[in-house]
Amino acid sequence: MSMLDEACMARAIELARKGWYSTHPNPRVGCVIVRDGEVVGEGWHVRAGEPHAEVHALRQAGERARGATAYVTLEPCSHFGRTPPCADALVNAGVARVVAAMQDPNPQVAGQGLKRLADAGIEVRSGVLESEARALNVGFLKRMETGLPFVRVKLAMSLDGRTAMASGESQWITGPAARRAVQRLRAQSSVVLSGADTVLMDDARLTVRPDELGLDAEQAELASRRQPLRVLIDGRLRVPLGAAFFQAGPALVVSTLEDPNYAVVGHELLTLAGADGQVDLAALVAELGRRGVNEVLVEAGPRLAGAFARLGLVDEYCIFMAPKLLGSSARPLLELPLERMAESRELRISDIRAVGDDWLVTAKPRG
Amino acid sequence: MSMLDEACMARAIELARKGWYSTHPNPRVGCVIVRDGEVVGEGWHVRAGEPHAEVHALRQAGERARGATAYVTLEPCSHFGRTPPCADALVNAGVARVVAAMQDPNPQVAGQGLKRLADAGIEVRSGVLESEARALNVGFLKRMETGLPFVRVKLAMSLDGRTAMASGESQWITGPAARRAVQRLRAQSSVVLSGADTVLMDDARLTVRPDELGLDAEQAELASRRQPLRVLIDGRLRVPLGAAFFQAGPALVVSTLEDPNYAVVGHELLTLAGADGQVDLAALVAELGRRGVNEVLVEAGPRLAGAFARLGLVDEYCIFMAPKLLGSSARPLLELPLERMAESRELRISDIRAVGDDWLVTAKPRG
Numbered sequence: 001m002s003m004l005d006e007a008c009m010a011r012a013i014e015l016a017r018k019g020w021y022s023t024h025p026n027p028r029v030g031c032v033i034v035r036d037g038e039v040v041g042e043g044w045h046v047r048a049g050e051p052h053a054e055v056h057a058l059r060q061a062g063e064r065a066r067g068a069t070a071y072v073t074l075e076p077c078s079h080f081g082r083t084p085p086c087a088d089a090l091v092n093a094g095v096a097r098v099v100a101a102m103q104d105p106n107p108q109v110a111g112q113g114l115k116r117l118a119d120a121g122i123e124v125r126s127g128v129l130e131s132e133a134r135a136l137n138v139g140f141l142k143r144m145e146t147g148l149p150f151v152r153v154k155l156a157m158s159l160d161g162r163t164a165m166a167s168g169e170s171q172w173i174t175g176p177a178a179r180r181a182v183q184r185l186r187a188q189s190s191v192v193l194s195g196a197d198t199v200l201m202d203d204a205r206l207t208v209r210p211d212e213l214g215l216d217a218e219q220a221e222l223a224s225r226r227q228p229l230r231v232l233i234d235g236r237l238r239v240p241l242g243a244a245f246f247q248a249g250p251a252l253v254v255s256t257l258e259d260p261n262y263a264v265v266g267h268e269l270l271t272l273a274g275a276d277g278q279v280d281l282a283a284l285v286a287e288l289g290r291r292g293v294n295e296v297l298v299e300a301g302p303r304l305a306g307a308f309a310r311l312g313l314v315d316e317y318c319i320f321m322a323p324k325l326l327g328s329s330a331r332p333l334l335e336l337p338l339e340r341m342a343e344s345r346e347l348r349i350s351d352i353r354a355v356g357d358d359w360l361v362t363a364k365p366r367g
Numbered sequence: 368m369s370m371l372d373e374a375c376m377a378r379a380i381e382l383a384r385k386g387w388y389s390t391h392p393n394p395r396v397g398c399v400i401v402r403d404g405e406v407v408g409e410g411w412h413v414r415a416g417e418p419h420a421e422v423h424a425l426r427q428a429g430e431r432a433r434g435a436t437a438y439v440t441l442e443p444c445s446h447f448g449r450t451p452p453c454a455d456a457l458v459n460a461g462v463a464r465v466v467a468a469m470q471d472p473n474p475q476v477a478g479q480g481l482k483r484l485a486d487a488g489i490e491v492r493s494g495v496l497e498s499e500a501r502a503l504n505v506g507f508l509k510r511m512e513t514g515l516p517f518v519r520v521k522l523a524m525s526l527d528g529r530t531a532m533a534s535g536e537s538q539w540i541t542g543p544a545a546r547r548a549v550q551r552l553r554a555q556s557s558v559v560l561s562g563a564d565t566v567l568m569d570d571a572r573l574t575v576r577p578d579e580l581g582l583d584a585e586q587a588e589l590a591s592r593r594q595p596l597r598v599l600i601d602g603r604l605r606v607p608l609g610a611a612f613f614q615a616g617p618a619l620v621v622s623t624l625e626d627p628n629y630a631v632v633g634h635e636l637l638t639l640a641g642a643d644g645q646v647d648l649a650a651l652v653a654e655l656g657r658r659g660v661n662e663v664l665v666e667a668g669p670r671l672a673g674a675f676a677r678l679g680l681v682d683e684y685c686i687f688m689a690p691k692l693l694g695s696s697a698r699p700l701l702e703l704p705l706e707r708m709a710e711s712r713e714l715r716i717s718d719i720r721a722v723g724d725d726w727l728v729t730a731k732p733r734g
Contacts, residue, residue, distance in 0.1 A: 161528015338694030
């Protein structure tokens with residue numbers, strides 16, 4: 001019984017992953033309905049405002065849902081949002097048993113969905129493949145638990161920890177496979193955040209280019225229908241409104257200054273000055289959380305990325321490491337001046353994998 | 368037949384690895400003798416002056432070697448060295464077939480061993496698991512093919528490519544598992560090479576400490592019976608003869624200066640001044656090759672390691688990467704000042720593996 005539960009939940013997680021690029025601000029959720037050892041319904045949440053995973057799976061199962069077991073990667077909702085509660089739908093369909101990978105930390109659910117099912121006489125189990133299910137929604141879960149989004153800092157460096165030559169020259173540190181992986185990181189994020197230095201130097205747009213994602217047609221199509229919000233940190237408003245960045249679509253600019261011209265041409269200007277005269281990054285992250293942002297991808301130079309690190313705002317580093325040496329005059333990974341070993345930042349490397357000729361190191365600050 | 372050949376050769380390679388820490392300056396070689404699908408003899412070369420792998424295996428097989436197949440990781444020798452030729456021993460034992468992983472590039476053998484076997488009517492096959500067999504003896508093979516030893520540069524860095532704080536503070540960048548791995552790298556090397564900066568700063572001895580190898584008793588015992596030659600690059604003879612380094616045993620000091628006192632207390636002083644007034648490292652590497660050195664481990668600071676890199680003398684980097692950030696003021700991996708991306712050194716990362724909480728990145732200069 002238990003092994004079957006895990007196998008069915010693994011399939012539900014696989015389904016949830018289909019929503020990797022499209023469910024924002026909702027979580028990625030998958031559902032499998034099994035009766036007499038046979039899968040009778042499968043579903044996954046595609047995008048906000050559309051049916052939840054359970055509804056898709058129940059529709060496919062039809063009458064065969066009666067007496068069946070439903071596997072869901074997240075506790076079914078119990079509240080009326082843009083769609084009616086899934087817990088009610090499962091009860092109405094006559095499902096006999098519900099297995100959830102984890103409780104929904106959303107305060108509007110938080111155990112109430114499972115309780116409603118149990119109250120209706122449905123057998124309930126929770127906690128199957130929970131850590132795999134949590135990995136589907138690191139941003140949504142962090143936001144539900146703390147109000148803040150999950151901040152991922154993407155960096156590209158040489159094996160000796162350098163990002164560009166002293167002159168600023170930096171083209172093509174990493175190869176095409178790494179660039180596709182960065183496109184996918186953008187596409188899965190609610191927000192792509194950068195700084196004036198990067199946008200000015202590279203004339204960067206920071207958009208998702210669906211044909212560069214390296215995804216199959218279905219996933220690329222889903223990704224193409226939602227551009228992440230582009231956030232530009234520009235304390236002194238140095239990036240001109242004629243820049244490619246602003247031509248590529250509406251953006252949120254965060255500055256210490258005010259200027260009514262941004263709104264006129266369709267961009268939002270948010271003024272958030274910290275005590276040090278710089279943009280208040282911690283206040284910005286909190287504001288993004290309030291706006292329903294799950295995952296923030298920081299794609300910035302050593303100065304801005306270093307500021308996120310110094311302020312303790314980083315949840316995860318995604319470091320693309322190119323197999324080359326740029327030498328000791330080249331620019332550092334992060335502007336992070338430390339004096340003593342005791343100040344060094346401890347990380348935990350959770351994954352290292354080959355990406356073409358480059359390597360992707362995933363690391364998290366240690367508790 | 369072919370699959371059996373590979374399986375038996377894999378076992379012979381496993382046996383050869385037992386000599387990992389002891390065969391210098393000889394190659395690591397293993398041998399398996401198989402008759403009617405049964406292993407009747409196994410052997411491996413333990414240390415120079417003692418019998419070769421084939422002799423051990425033939426002794427174990429005794430009369431059962433007649434009509435059998437012998438698997439050897441390196442072409443059997445055909446010349447009289449400190450022991451008689453193994454090709455003759457195989458002929459005399461009545462072996463019917465010999466499978467070698469690779470020809471011996473030693474100009475004293477170089478196909479002559481296999482030819483002698485074939486001339487005696489023995490069926491001969493070569494090239495089974497050749498690349499695995501080559502990996503046993505990167506140093507010996509490079510020396511036979513070019514006259515030069517294989518130079519491996521060991522470095523320890525933070526994830527952001529730094530080796531020490533600006534002050535020089537550097538203790539405990541990597542953890543105990545990485546330090547054991549470094550001990551094993553020393554123990555497998557013919558030479559451990561360092562510079563005056565490192566020896567003075569750390570009061571380093573650069574010896575193999577058998578109880579820190581993390582090996583089983585048999586391997587640790589073999590390693591403990593052969594200390595690698597310790598080579599100190601000390602252009603201006605700054606390390607005093609009373610230093611722990613010199614107390615730990617005889618060493619080879621390489622300098623631009625001359626001083627008769629080293630020989631008096633049992634050390635060798637080699638004067639090799641280059642045109643730039645520094646120690647001529649290329650001349651030193653060639654000299655070590657002439658002395659029968661297979662593998663050189665460079666354990667030095669960014670300046671000396673950087674000099675090896677600049678001169679193109681590095682065959683392999685073994686970089687222990689600690690999961691921490693030392694920041695942008697900290698010391699670089701290598702003193703390697705480059706101006707333009709076009710000068711960047713291209714590497715090929717051949718292996719990345721976890722070593723305790725740290726990671727070991729193995730990389731080779733490209734082409």
